[in-house]
Amino acid sequence: MNAMSRDTALVRITDLHKGYGPNIRVLRGLNIEMKPGERVVVIGPSGGGKSTLLRVVMGLEEIQGGAITFAGQPYISADGRKTRIDTEVRKKIGMVFQHYTLFPHLSVLQNLTLAPCKVVGEPRAKAEERGRAILARFGLEAKADAYPSQLSGGQKQRVAIARALMLDPQLMLFDEVTSALDPELVAEVEQVILNLAAQGMPMMMVTHDMWFARNVASRVIFCAGGVVVEDGPPEQVLGDPKEERTREFIDRVFHIKG
């Protein structure tokens, strides 16, 4: 149709500015171009705006400047003081959060079928069938009728991933989805994400687990001070960073890990 539709990027973030109120500026002219099939891990110091970046891409935040396109389509833009978000484009993106966000009044299966039934108008029986199939794939078929309060943290996060997948997203966002978990529950959640990665699901995620980052990422972005400081393949950014700030950060993270 126009030049936009020839854009080969899945997500193109251009000169993104985002703050909270007049005094807190978090993202200061950030640019990222994510290609289809890429798995981007965003790392960086705490408070550096990683969650903010993912929340902006999810369409949960107002922005003060810049634009985001998704698969060549305009998605988010700062229009004067207002933020314009195309809610149809937003439906193509799924997100899992650090803290459990399962709806406590709904069973596991109901959590999965809520959006397909309400948003897409899928018949309940069909949605339930798909839901049970996804749960079975995640080893959670026995929990279909359980309530979130009866699940472990790892199970909750796996259900949250399953819930997002019910809408066939074209991009998944994961914001530190294992940091609230007890250590012995981390692996089961990371395994689910690794499986998704193996199936070619495009994803953008924040994690502090460098082992996991190295295994899942096709690309690592180091963000600090609200801009991209370093961007490259995992071996390079995590193993042999070019930038001094990246090197300092990586050293510190591995040092803490012992």
Add this chain to the structure above:
Amino acid sequence: MDYTLDIGAVTRNLEPLFQGLAVTLQLTVAANIIGITAGFGLALLVLSRFAVLRVPAMLFVEFFRCTPAIVQIVWFFYCVPMLFNVFLGPVTMGILALGMNLTAFNAEAYRAAIQAVPKEHLDAGIALGLSPTQRVLNIVLPQALRASVPVLLTNGIGTFQQSALVAIVGVQDLMYQGKTLATQTYRPIETFTIIALFYLAVSFPVSQIVGYLERRRGLAVR
């Protein structure tokens, strides 16, 4: 103290007490129907983005929260008929006075429960593509209504007890019948003890239910 207890003086006259209890229950149930429904509407007004809706609603709530119930009842019984030239019969007036008080308190219960729904749940709703209305109907209200049940029950039983205040404006409730009986029989100790037991017999089971619901919620939340 040479006062010999004579429970019989009261037990021989239980009928007016039961009639009074019926009036008290009628006041309680009707006031709760008003409080549970209008309280919800009022909570939505209190949470409104529009100041023209929000400010009057907040003033209504604060008026009832910041004045003694007995003043509200007396004011309602004496001033409303004079100011507006309406009088609807003592029981109806009592229901309206108690119901408005309960509406204000229940609105606070609903408001707190709505605001207690974690913001993350709404973010998840957006991420799942739910529209604002769908988020309210499927995420906020089901959680908020469940969370408000124990407070609504506590408020409701509070109204049951406060309904005794309408005796002073001549509504023939349990307290009124008790006072009458005590005067007739000269047996205030027996009468008022039995009256207290009547109130206890209704309130205690409900407060046990509230305790049970709160324990169950406490387990379910984490």
